[in-house]
Amino acid sequence: MINMVRCTPDKELARVRSKFVDKASKELINQLLDDILEDKILNDGEKDSILEENSSRADKARCFIDTVKKKGNKASRKMITYLQSRDPTLYNELGLSCGPPEPPEPPMEKKWSTTLIPTTDSFKNEKLNNRNVYPVSASSSRNRVALLITNIKFTNEKFSRRGAEKDEANMEKLLTSLGYEVVKHTNLTGKAIDDSMINFSKHPKLKETDSVMVVIMSHGKLGAVLGINHDEKCDDEFPINNIYKHLGSEKCPALLNKPKIIIIQACRGDEGGSVLVSDAANSALVCDDVKQPSPSPSAGDENLEDDALRCVHKEKDFISLLSSTPETVSYRHPEYGSLLIQYVAEVLNTCAHEDDIEELFRKVMQRFEDFSVQSKRQMPTKDRCTLTRRFYFCPGL
Structure with a gap:
């Protein structure tokens, strides 16, 4: 059995670069540019440069795929995904694959504030x-x-x-x-x-x-x-x-x-904090102090104090x-x-x-x-x- 190793997304784009330049329509290029711009993979300046500095459709396609490929695997995977959605026929013709799923990003370390944040x-x-x-x-x-x-x-x-x-x-x-x-x-x-x-x-x-x-x-x-x-x-x-x-x-x-x-x-x-420490077993839950007031004293108790006093x-x-x-x-x-x-x-x-x-x-x-x-x-x-x-x-x- 031959083990098939999938290319990384940026290598996938490099592999199909020539066919994409030949086959991608002007309308598809514009759609993909809008998708990538919305994802903030390209900025407005980069999009304008691709469209305005390249006169022919093929030059626009070539500049576009090269720009995205240089931004790495994450950007390349996004472009391949959008291409599959926008033009499934071309996607299949190019034999593209997104490759293995991207590993989840590690959780961002919490940034601690040096000043007090006010409550809303x-x-x-x-x-x-x-x-x-x-x-x-x-x-x-x-x-x-x-x-x-x-x-x-x-x-x-x-x-x-x-x-x-x-x-x-x-x-x-x-x-x-x-x-x-x-x-x-x-x-x-x-x-x-x-x-x-x-x-x-x-x-x-x-x-x-x-x-x-x-x-x-x-x-x-x-x-x-x-x-x-x-x-x-x-x-x-x-x-x-x-x-x-x-x-x-x-x-x-x-x-x-x-x-x-x-x-x-x-x-x-x-002692060092790596030593296992157990708390004392004494419990303060029950108190048999003779000074404690009797529970539920009778109404006829001779020693009752003024009603204004209360036990807390x-x-x-x-x-x-x-x-x-x-x-x-x-x-x-x-x-x-x-x-x-x-x-x-x-x-x-x-x-x-x-x-x-x-x-x-x-x-x-x-x-x-x-x-x-x-x-x-x-x-x-x-x-x-x-x-x-x-x-x-x-x-x-």
């Missing part, structure tokens, strides 16, 4: 009238406020975080673009971080805002962010759990039912993005800053106009799927998410 009016109207979306208005967005804490220089200089200045600048730019007034602190001890959280929980804008963001960037370990005095001999820590205490329903009623978005760039241990969830409407999984490190470039902050800025600039916060965080995590420098791995983690609705930033509201 139609998108705002659709989402903000949805009961499953946290309310956002022009008034509430003008009262947005964010806390930005960056530890760069440590008392022990060997712990100083080169590149963190870039993180601070990137986050301040992003938060401001999203409409947040930025309360910024740099180089704080663990206690000072805690004090700044308490002061932030009393910010006068919280009553009118639709959301808050808290971004803390420092060294860290599991469950804590490190203050600038931390070293081998001194534990200077801020417990991450304090964020939820200070901004929770009991300590900060102004943020009741409002999204509280937390981003923490800090290591959560000293202790912790609700939070979502957090931590830079790595438990026990593992996160990475920072000494010139460009932390990978997490770079990706957060790119994803929110590009997608915040149409995605809610959970989808945005998922896309940030997705950026790390293919991240690999030698044996280094890092995977951010969504943590303690208690959002009951979708939250959209609606930039440009």
Whole structure:
């Protein structure tokens, strides 16, 4: 058996060039030129040149097929397909074939925006009238406020975080673009971080805002962010759990039912991210605390309080993005800053106009799927998410 190997489309045109020049009518040439022009394989100048600079029909046909052939297989395949449609008789007479199907083009790599893309009016109207979306208005967005804490220089200089200045600048730019007034602190001890959280929980804008963001960037370990005095001999820590205490329903009623978005760039241990890590098995689902109110108290209970009081969830409407999984490190470039902050800025600039916060965080995590420098791995983690609705930033509201 003889294996028949089909020529590529450009070689097919070269093979039938002489017959096409002899056989193609003036009307067919004009039709094919229009088809190829509409497909943007030729431009207006090239079409005019073929028609105006060649006086005879044969010269037009010769110039046309040569021009298309030089543009490669994709252009040649298009011309053969159009010829089959316009003049099947000539197509069969020439013995043409389109050859094997063209392989699909690889998906284009997403281009990340360096500036915030605004939301369209139609998108705002659709989402903000949805009961499953946290309310956002022009008034509430003008009262947005964010806390930005960056530890760069440590008392022990060997712990100083080169590149963190870039993180601070990137986050301040992003938060401001999203409409947040930025309360910024740099180089704080663990206690000072805690004090700044308490002061932030009393910010006068919280009553009118639709959301808050808290971004803390420092060294860290599991469950804590490190203050600038931390070293081998001194534990200077801020417990991450304090964020939820200070901004929770009991300590900060102004943020009741409002999204509280937390981003923490800090290591959560000293192991590499390629190590398999399992979360603790402890569950907070059931609470047998004796201080909890009895379910369904009777109407005759002597200790019932005033009806104006109401029981609310202790912790609700939070979502957090931590830079790595438990026990593992996160990475920072000494010139460009932390990978997490770079990706957060790119994803929110590009997608915040149409995605809610959970989808945005998922896309940030997705950026790390293919991240690999030698044996280094890092995977951010969504943590303690208690959002009951979708939250959209609606930039440009």
